[in-house]
Amino acid sequence: MNDFAIEAKNLTKTFGAFTAVDSISFEVSKGEIFGFLGANGAGKTTAMKMLTGLLAPSSGKAFVNGFDVYTESEQIKKSIGYMSQKFSLYNDLTVAENIEFYGGVYGLSSKMLSKKTEELLRSVNFTELKDSLAGSLPLGWKQKLAFSISVLHNPQLVFLDEPTGGVDPVTRRQFWEQIYEASDRGITVFVTTHYMDEAEYCDRVSIMVDGKIEVLDNPENLKRSFSANSVEDVFIALARGAKRGDS
Amino acid sequence: MPAVEVYSIHKSFKKVQALRDVSFFVKQGELYGFIGPDGAGKTTLFRILNTLLVPNKGNAVVLGLDVVKDYKQIRPKLGYMPGRFSLYHDLSVQENLEFFASVFGASISENYELVAPIYSQLEPFKNRYAGKLSGGMKQKLALSCALIHKPELLLLDEPTTGVDAVSRKEFWEMLGKLKQKGITIIVSTPYMDEAKLCDRVALIQDGSIMQIDTPANVVKSYDRKILGIKSSQTYRLLKVLKQYEWMHSVHPFGEYIHFTEKREQPDVQALQSFLVNQGIGDVIIKEIEPNIEDSFMALMKEEAAHE
Structure with missing residues (x-):
């Protein structure tokens, strides 16, 4: 089980009569950048909640960093990083305070923390801004900072839930360079996005439709098998057939 | 007469300069796009056009009326779809539409034809709470509500943000149909690829307009290989x-x-x-x-x- 960052087998979640995630099976290799795509309501969020140890599956199996999602959710939470578009930083704390807070949550020692803080501020050119309130930063900077913080504790795997929504095109690309850099350091990246060009940056992508993973392959092969020019065309061809929306 | 004329608008909130010297014109019947990331000033601009905010400097004329002096006459002529989901979650689909119609003294039946292409897709769910709708369906309902009083000008603030590629495509197809009915539409989006679906676009960043042109000309003016x-x-x-x-x-x-x-x-x-x-x-x-x-x-x- 330990060769994969994520291994899911027939993973399913039902809410009453509704099957949100319908027996999905896939593996994510260590160090891979994995794009997890799907229309609104396809079941991505529910699947992510199960993989991050926040929601117990109804049936099936899943191991994240070798830990069982049923019985080892606390170990999973310690071994992953997470950031989303909707929530990343505390706006009423300064940049440095945010780093300190998250470092504390992840259990870094104070010596480690001050070293990491300095490294982090330098790597994103934030040294001058360390006493600014996070809320005063432009969105793109916030997201770059939030990403750095999500990998502060050197997790084996980081989950990014629409990290670049609304971010300007230059910063969006700088953000992806950060992702590449993290992946180069061996961190596995599991990312969702509505920007279809970003799907092309992934090593492999899966596309979920109505709770099921319809396709999973590298972008090149996906385009070839759908005779499509872009992952966007593949996505539209698949998701047009979707029966349900999100709720 | 242009649908919208904006002359050198400035708007600040405390220390933040949200808009700096913004000027532009929108023709009648045009589908006009503001393309820029979050924080560019798009929402502030929309709130000045819809008379909810007063600019610090400069002036704006919407449908021939001044946004500050004539705000009462402007409001019934506008349809506004704010960026955040603005419907009543605890009202049903149909109740939301009825509510927005009644606010403007209109009724669903008199303007049904206008919203039919969009609203008909929601009718199977008309008794569902708006809060229980999917992202794509919420967006369709919000557009229906913005349209139900038959406005002359539609202001759509980031209608496709956070919406998947398929729903985005369908939404733009709907805008194309509304344009054919002669409604002027101003829409904002952070998705650059949507620019090509507009008649003209204004590229906005940090409160300033960087360029205004047709999408084809914007691309043509890029001069490097x-x-x-x-x-x-x-x-x-x-x-x-x-x-x-x-x-x-x-x-x-x-x-x-x-x-x-x-x-x-x-x-x-x-x-x-x-x-x-x-x-x-x-x-x-x-x-x-x-x-x-x-x-x-x-x-x-x-x-x-x-x-």
Whole structure:
């Protein structure tokens, strides 16, 4: 089980009569950048909640960093990083305070923390801004900072839930360079996005439709098998057939 | 008479300058797009046009009426769809539509024809609470509610943000149909690829308009040759390209990295051998047509250089 960052087998979640995630099976290799795509309501969020140890599956199996999602959710939470578009930083704390807070949550020692803080501020050119309130930063900077913080504790795997929504095109690309850099350091990246060009940056992508993973392959092969020019065309061809929306 | 005329508008909130010297005109019947990231000033601008905010300087005329003096006459003529979901979650689909119609003294039946192409898709769910709708359906309901009093001008603030690629496509198809009915539409979006679906676009960043033109002309005004470069080692390729002596810009862009040189005529051969020498053997280089995003990034760079 330990060769994969994520291994899911027939993973399913039902809410009453509704099957949100319908027996999905896939593996994510260590160090891979994995794009997890799907229309609104396809079941991505529910699947992510199960993989991050926040929601117990109804049936099936899943191991994240070798830990069982049923019985080892606390170990999973310690071994992953997470950031989303909707929530990343505390706006009423300064940049440095945010780093300190998250470092504390992840259990870094104070010596480690001050070293990491300095490294982090330098790597994103934030040294001058360390006493600014996070809320005063432009969105793109916030997201770059939030990403750095999500990998502060050197997790084996980081989950990014629409990290670049609304971010300007230059910063969006700088953000992806950060992702590449993290992946180069061996961190596995599991990312969702509505920007279809970003799907092309992934090593492999899966596309979920109505709770099921319809396709999973590298972008090149996906385009070839759908005779499509872009992952966007593949996505539209698949998701047009979707029966349900999100709720 | 233009549908909208805006002259040198400035708007600040405490220390934040949200809009700096913004001027533009929108023609009757035009589908006009504000393209820019979060924080560019799009929402502030929309709130000035819909008379909810007063500018610090400059003036704006909407449908021939002044946004400050004539706000009462302007409001019934506008349909506004705010960026955040603005419907009543605890009212049903139909109740929401009835509510918005009644606020403007209209009824669903008198304007049904206008909303029918959109609303008919929601009718099977008309008794569902709005809060229980999918993202795409919420968006359709919000558009129906903005339209139900038959406005002359629609202001749509980021209607497609956070919505998947398929729903976005359907939404733009709906806007195309509304345009055919003669409604003027001003829409904002952070998705650069949506610019090409507008008649004209204003590219906005940091409270300033960087360029206004048709999407085709925006792209045409981009004056550098772009090379698309691909290799299986994307990250290494990015790093190596940044060290190339003639490098002007390097941006990941889907399948191919977009690369421009400082000199006018890039030397593909020289670049290729440089990359091979750096250990990137499987490189593919081809000339690529610029798109709106290339233009936008080039303009951002120019603006930054002026500051």
